[in-house]
Amino acid sequence: MGKKLIIAIDGYSSCGKSTFARAIAGEMNYIYIDSGAMYRAVTLYCMRKGLIEEGYLNMDGIVSGLKDIHISFIYNPDISEYETFLNSENVEREIRGVDVSSHVSRISQIPEVRSRMVELQRQIGVFKGIVMDGRDIGTVVFPDADIKIFMTASVDIRAKRRYDELRQKNIKVDFDEIKNNIISRDIADENRDISPLRRADDAIVLDNTRMTVPEQMEWVRVIIGKKLHGS
Numbered sequence: 042m043g044k045k046l047i048i049a050i051d052g053y054s055s056c057g058k059s060t061f062a063r064a065i066a067g068e069m070n071y072i073y074i075d076s077g078a079m080y081r082a083v084t085l086y087c088m089r090k091g092l093i094e095e096g097y098l099n100m101d102g103i104v105s106g107l108k109d110i111h112i113s114f115i116y117n118p119d120i121s122e123y124e125t126f127l128n129s130e131n132v133e134r135e136i137r138g139v140d141v142s143s144h145v146s147r148i149s150q151i152p153e154v155r156s157r158m159v160e161l162q163r164q165i166g167v168f169k170g171i172v173m174d175g176r177d178i179g180t181v182v183f184p185d186a187d188i189k190i191f192m193t194a195s196v197d198i199r200a201k202r203r204y205d206e207l208r209q210k211n212i213k214v215d216f217d218e219i220k221n222n223i224i225s226r227d228i229a230d231e232n233r234d235i236s237p238l239r240r241a242d243d244a245i246v247l248d249n250t251r252m253t254v255p256e257q258m259e260w261v262r263v264i265i266g267k268k269l270h271g272s
Contacts, residue, residue, distance in 0.1 A: 050179075109128075
């Protein structure tokens with residue numbers, strides 16, 4: 042068995058990080074971990090428990106509830122993708138909605154939430170052979186990752202991709218609302234006190250504004266090949 046890698050993919054929201062990471066994991070037979078989905082699942086839990094009301098966060102309730110939150114990723118062979126489960130419930134569709142998106146940045150800034158998620162992510166990555174995408178994978182979760190990629194794309198392109206993704210899932214959305222949400226998330230992610238979004242010094246930048254997924258895969262195969270063969 043050849044050596045296995047930890048591949049960390051960071052970048053701005055709606056850059057296609059998850060699609061890219063899933064494709065890499067599928068091709069290499071690696072485990073795919075969607076770190077963003079973990080924070081979205083926590084956000085959904087808090088919304089359901091009434092811990093987020095009119096912009097107010099019940100911090101005591103959120104922190105104490107972390108022990109009751111269990112997140113797992115289960116492979117669905119019918120769609121050839123991993124789906125997110127919150128306390129044994131498939132919440133993949135619900136966590137992708139605009140309501141969750143509008144609150145997830147604030148929830149992800151809570152130190153206790155981030156600490157717990159990072160702990161779980163590191164446990165999964167102990168034996169390597171994983172691809173993980175998020176905001177701080179290469180800087181905080183796996184600072185010694187074998188390959189670090191930082192993804193970016195224009196705001197309009199990201200909004201269009203997000204809009205198309207949700208419409209394909211028959212979720213009614215407004216393009217301008219999605220675009221404004223992306224802009225707000227960029228600002229929040231870059232300026233948060235805990236693990237702000239930034240490119241790791243040794244990360245390779247991938248601007249996929251004008252790239253298809255197959256073109257991105259051609260690009261990353263070269264990088265992976267060099268790492269696996271020590272060049």
